[in-house]
Amino acid sequence: MKNRLRVLRAERQWSQQDLADRLDVSRQSVNAIETGKYDPSLPLAFRIADVFALTIEDIFLRDPEEQAAQ
């Protein structure tokens, strides 16, 4: 799943560690989510949305192929 995490983080001039501290997760987790290697659970996705004061849909983008299949 694609996401705008890197852009949103850059806009706030946060490092991966800054965001990880805000989310109470490891820097590796932030890196894995940003690079699309790991999709967060729903509770973590909500925490990410809360940190950026956005909705989940504003941060995580549906895969176009997946959307077309539906």
Place this chain on the structure above:
Amino acid sequence: MIADLKRKPEARRYLLRMATAMVIYLGSLFAAEILIEDRGLSGAPAYVLAAVPGLSFAALFWIFARLIVEERDEFLRLLYVRQGMVATGLALTAAAVWGFLETYMPVPHVEAFWWPTIWCFGIGVGAIYNKVTMGVAGECM
């Protein structure tokens, strides 16, 4: 993992438990060598003492399972589970392959306690697998 020790109680507990299990393992191994091998301890106490080093491996598996359960970071939990799966696959495959080699070919016998030892080695291989497949994100322990 070392950097996490200050702020992660589960990492501290993991290392403390691991150190305790290692002390029991080495102590019981040392005791078995002296009391059974050198001094001829026999009967039920000898059986119990001979089983303790092996039971220490049960502690290792329990400690690893607790690490997975207690880890609050869901991505790190995934990495640990992957490590465990690599280790289990490696150890059981090695045991099965060598078992058949011993059955059909003239190869030396390998004592059974080496298979869980290979599992521990497999945890290290699993960490490398995580690093190779996940890049920077795959660095855990």
